[in-house]
Amino acid sequence: MINDITRAELSAEALKVQQALVTHGLETPLAPSPMTSEQKYERIKGLMTEVVSTLGLDLSDDSLAETPHRIAKMYVNEIFSGLDYANFPKITQIKNKMGVEEMVKIRDISVVSTCEHHFITIDGLAKVAYIPKDNIIGLSKINRIVRFFAQRPQVQERLTQQILVALQTLLETDDVAVSINATHYCVKSRGIMDTSSSTQTTALGGCFKANPATRAEFLA
Numbered sequence: 001m002i003n004d005i006t007r008a009e010l011s012a013e014a015l016k017v018q019q020a021l022v023t024h025g026l027e028t029p030l031a032p033s034p035m036t037s038e039q040k041y042e043r044i045k046g047l048m049t050e051v052v053s054t055l056g057l058d059l060s061d062d063s064l065a066e067t068p069h070r071i072a073k074m075y076v077n078e079i080f081s082g083l084d085y086a087n088f089p090k091i092t093q094i095k096n097k098m099g100v101e102e103m104v105k106i107r108d109i110s111v112v113s114t115c116e117h118h119f120i121t122i123d124g125l126a127k128v129a130y131i132p133k134d135n136i137i138g139l140s141k142i143n144r145i146v147r148f149f150a151q152r153p154q155v156q157e158r159l160t161q162q163i164l165v166a167l168q169t170l171l172e173t174d175d176v177a178v179s180i181n182a183t184h185y186c187v188k189s190r191g192i193m194d195t196s197s198s199t200q201t202t203a204l205g206g207c208f209k210a211n212p213a214t215r216a217e218f219l220a
């Protein structure tokens with residue numbers, strides 16, 4: 001949830017994307033919080049002090065002393081920074097004056113996210129394609145949108161869909177496709193401890209869904 005003060009600071013793109021995710025039932029489950037980033041940092045630092053000392057570790061050791069601070073900073077400013085729409089990337093688009101009507105496809109976009117069930121890393125690659133309508137988006141902005149949604153606690157299926165809907169909303173076309181192949185460290189480093197499996201998720205819109213040839217070209 002976003003309060004009125006925060007809303008005023010958000011970009012038009014961030015607000016449009018947030019609204020679209022809510023409409024599609026794809027928004028990350030968020031509980032209303034009146035806390036600022038600074039207040040969240042202070043509280044998490046205190047709570048992590050409890051976690052680390054409960055584990056029996058000596059917080060007076062010079063290597064461990066700053067760990068609660070590091071974790072709180074990492075959660076708020078880094079790996080969960082995508083929970084705050086104030087961090088939504090600046091989006092640059094240009095008019096499609098050159099009449100591009102073929103697929104634009106970006107491969108091997110780094111996806112480093114965090115599994116929301118275990119708070120352990122998800123590590124993979126994304127492929128994103130779209131067929132331009134009126135606008136062409138700056139290429140790096142696609143990577144930045146992937147990163148924004150990756151920097152949340154996630155399930156891979158929702159991450160894939162959030163990227164799809166964000167791009168459809170910004171590009172004003174349904175003709176977008178997203179695919180992610182990733183290793184879940186909650187599967188690799190604990191639990192079943194499978195070190196070889198990876199997970200592929202795909203979200204297709206418009207002609208990528210309707211046209212088998214377009215779908216095949218994307219997935220190839």
Ligand SMILES: Nc1nc2c(ncn2[C@@H]2O[C@H](COP(=O)(O)OP(=O)(O)OP(=O)(O)O)[C@@H](O)[C@H]2O)c(=O)[nH]1
Binds near residue numbers: 116184187192
């Ligand atoms: N669909 C989906 N499942 C995920 C994702 N990340 C983790 N999971 C799964 O979430 C499930 C949580 O299952 P639980 O039984 O509640 O947790 P757990 O006891 O730690 O389960 P194990 O991992 O089997 O030890 C596990 O099967 C995980 O593999 C994801 O991105 N998508």
Ligand SMILES: [Zn+2]
Binds near residue numbers: 115117120186187
């Ligand atoms: Zn997990």
